[in-house]
Amino acid sequence: MRIWELFQMAMATIRSNPLRTVLTMLGVIIGVASVITLVSIGQGTSKAIEKQYEGLGTNLLTVTLLGNGRATQLNYDDLMTLEGTAGIATIAPTMTQNSSIKYDRTTESYNVIGTNDRYLDVQKGKMASGRFLAEADLDYRNHVAVIGTEVATKFFGKDDPVGEEINVKGYMYTIIGVLQTKGSNTSGTSLDSSVLVPLPTMSRDFKLGSIRTAYVEASSGDLVARAQVALEAYLYQKFKSTSGYNILNSSELISARQSASSTLTNQLVAVAAISLLVGGIGIMNIMLVTVSERTREIGIRKSIGAKRRNILLQFLVEATLISGMGGLIGLIVGISLSLAWPYINPSQQTSLSLNIGLYAFLFSALVGVIFGLYPANKASKLKPIDALRFD
Incomplete structure (x- = not known):
């Protein structure tokens, strides 16, 4: 059949x-x-x-401190001495705290990130207008800020906010730039809803003495392991223990x-x-x-x-x-x-x-x-x- x-x-x-x-x-x-x-x-x-994570590449290391107190604090100057050695290209330490931001009669809570002039390159971000933080802003503890697109839209709508002043924790900060829409970084922090200020200025105004997180970019993907070994040696020498910190490799995270x-x-x-x-x-x-x-x-x-x-x-x-x-x-x-x-x-x-x-x-x-x-x-x-x- x-x-x-x-x-x-x-x-x-x-x-x-x-x-x-x-x-x-x-x-x-x-x-x-x-x-x-x-x-x-x-x-x-x-x-x-x-x-x-594709914007961050696979040569980024994130250092996070797990403990509290002086014994588990990172010193900005000591940390920056590692830059340019052992395959480490760029270091961007950060302090982060949620704070009320005021402009005119509008008040909203956003993440305030204290960092240095390398942060934009490490996070592969781009400016929509104005400029990013400069080394002089850190040296002179200038009250300047770079804001994300959500913050800019919330306070200023479609107007250009560069040159305007916002109140951050009782201090007036002049907006010097607006970031392009980026999204979240490796820590889950949305740069679009953040306010970035010079790290020394934030440390003084917010009375913070501890750097909890640092982003470290290796010179190339081949040197990530070498850069991680150098960081681990530095942190172990500083804290005399491997339990007080965590180093996250972005490629491993992906x-x-x-x-x-x-x-x-x-x-x-x-x-x-x-x-x-x-x-x-x-x-x-x-x-x-x-x-x-x-x-x-x-x-x-x-x-x-x-x-x-x-x-x-x-x-x-x-x-x-x-x-x-x-x-x-x-x-x-x-x-x-x-x-x-x-x-x-x-x-x-x-x-x-x-x-x-x-x-x-x-x-x-x-x-x-x-x-x-x-x-x-x-x-x-x-x-x-x-x-x-x-x-």
Whole structure:
């Protein structure tokens, strides 16, 4: 018997029981759609992580102090002596504190970051207008500030704020520049909603004596390990312990976050794949019922010359067709959900993978073959005389 004839017979059977067929497909549809949607969300998350850190490159080290007190304080001048040695190109120490910012009658809380003139280069930021902090601003403890785009919009709307004054913790700071939209850095601080001031000025005005974080950029990606060793030696010599600080390598952070995202995605996909197996069991169950219902038909076909392989192929094609149609519908649903998800949840982007969609569809068809074999084999083994006697 030709495959086309088997296909026509399978379609006729499916059309005769449309509701049962749809309910049988449901597990496969849900499984395929879930796999495609979850993988697209996982890949979207991974790409978002890459995009977040791609501007910083992979040669950035972040030093964070974990303890409190004088024994765990970094001295600005001592730290800056490392610049230009052991593969270290640039160092940008920071102090950060949330503070009320006032302009005219508007008051809002933003992060105030005290840093030096290297910070903009280390964070790969750009100026939208004005200038960034200069070394003279640090030497003379000038009351100047560079603000992010959110801060500028909040206080000044579309006007250019350069030259205006804002009140930061009771002190008047002159705005000298506005940053371009950047987003979050490695510490999760959004530069768009930050106010950057000279580190010595902030230390005096905020009465802060401790540098808690420093961004260190290696001369090249090949010298990151050398720069990290030099930092660890400096910090160990200073604190006589390795427990009071943490050095984070940006490339390691990207890999760790991508690995965590990939692991979570794989776990979710594994759970979704269970739906495909459940769908396969449903197909096998329905095919067994179909064999039982069509026992006399099988007996008649065998009595007029149908061979065992003809009966086997008939039911196997039917099971594969049901599973394949469910996989195709699931593929369409999964792609639709993946495209619609960013509109449902704007903070979560997706990235469609055609390969995953193809694999999910082929797997759904394979499920039909695997779970259709037993009912098909059972039907093919029926003896014509026993089948014709069946009521």
